[in-house]
Amino acid sequence: MIGGSKHKGSTSAGDEQSWRSLPGGQRRTRIKSPQARKRRQTQLLKLFVVFFVFFFSIGLLIWGIVALKNREEPIQIATPSKPVEKVLFDTNGVLPPSWLGTVIELRRDTTMMEIDIHHMKQQLEAHGQVKSASVQRLFPNALKIEVQEHEPVLRMRVMGPKERPELRIVSRAGTIYKGVGYPRATLSQLPYVVPYRHPEGGFKPLRGIDQVADLLEVTRRTQPNFYRTWQLVSLEHYSGDPDLPGQVIEVRTSMVPRIIFGFNTSFEQQLDRLAVILNYVQTRGNPAVKRIDLSLHGSAAVQFESGRISTF
Structure with missing residues (x-):
């Protein structure tokens, strides 16, 4: 009886029918040759370079925006300098403190850092009675002047x-x-x-x-x-x-x-x-x-x- 037999319709392919069993249906294996590894490394390096350039460009853009916003803000390098409020004068001779006003010019609003102490020393020593002079800043607001006079x-x-x-x-x-x-x-x-x-x-x-x-x-x-x-x-x-x-x-x-x-x-x-x-x-x-x-x-x-x- 046609179709009555258990094995009717069977083929020579056997019981397992799958695309995996067909010729060419096997999973492709990775080639491990040196040339292949080199190609993969080159691709990874290119990918890394692309990512690096991308993120570097983003960072540079952000820095430029921040710098543009802050370009008019003054940058304070030195600490604020107070005006000179006291002049401490000392001499080994007879020159009075009032003599200083005839030799050096010191405005009331002159700050400590505006004073050129080397130039002031030269002005003092240019006076014939002065043998040597020293000028020092005594922060926060004093100036010390010492004079050695000729004998x-x-x-x-x-x-x-x-x-x-x-x-x-x-x-x-x-x-x-x-x-x-x-x-x-x-x-x-x-x-x-x-x-x-x-x-x-x-x-x-x-x-x-x-x-x-x-x-x-x-x-x-x-x-x-x-x-x-x-x-x-x-x-x-x-x-x-x-x-x-x-x-x-x-x-x-x-x-x-x-x-x-x-x-x-x-x-x-x-x-x-x-x-x-x-x-x-x-x-x-x-x-x-x-x-x-x-x-x-x-x-x-x-x-x-x-x-x-x-x-x-």
């Missing part, structure tokens, strides 16, 4: 702009300046000076004043009463170089018109010899002395008004 040694007369004599001070360094703040008593103790005239004309600069200052200091210390009689120091024969021959310092006093000091012997020894001479003159009834020359080597010559000359 006054001598005084001199010069002709002013209107042909009037004006007083000038000579320091140990040979600086000539207008004295500011000196008491009259201090100035009265300074002998006047007749400066050395240079061959090219004029008396500036004054050289070798430190040697003159040593002579004055030794006399003031060892013979203070006699030093008070000193009126004038003449440097007409002292160019400033004590090693040159014939260099002498001449002093004129109210007791002896002319006293000559040299550089062959120490000033201490010359002053000791001078004390002996003055004591001898006093014991002889104080005959008028015209000139005492202490510059001779190992001795001194005394010329009296009578014309007599004695050696000691």
Whole structure:
């Protein structure tokens, strides 16, 4: 009976009927050759580059938008600076605080950081009486100025702009300046000076004043009463170089018109010899002395008004 048999209609393909069993229906396997791996790596690298460029462009766009919004906002680099409210002035000499206003200009609204302390230092040191100066900022609102002044040694007369004599001070360094703040008593103790005239004309600069200052200091210390009689120091024969021959310092006093000091012997020894001479003159009834020359080597010559000359 047709169709009655259990195995009728069966084929030679067997019981399992599926597309997987057909030729070409198997799953495709990945090729693992070196060329294939290289192609896959290249594709991944290209994909990475695309993503990187994309996100970098987005970030750059965002940064540009933020920068555009903030471009007019000021950027504060330094901390706010307060105006100068106090000036602390200190000196080793006699310059008064009011003197600062004649040398430097400081507005009330000047801030601490606006001050050029180096330029201010130069302005202070340009003044003849100032040997050195320092300027410091003391935050938040103070300025500290310290000044070292020259030591006054001598005084001199010069002709002013209107042909009037004006007083000038000579320091140990040979600086000539207008004295500011000196008491009259201090100035009265300074002998006047007749400066050395240079061959090219004029008396500036004054050289070798430190040697003159040593002579004055030794006399003031060892013979203070006699030093008070000193009126004038003449440097007409002292160019400033004590090693040159014939260099002498001449002093004129109210007791002896002319006293000559040299550089062959120490000033201490010359002053000791001078004390002996003055004591001898006093014991002889104080005959008028015209000139005492202490510059001779190992001795001194005394010329009296009578014309007599004695050696000691």
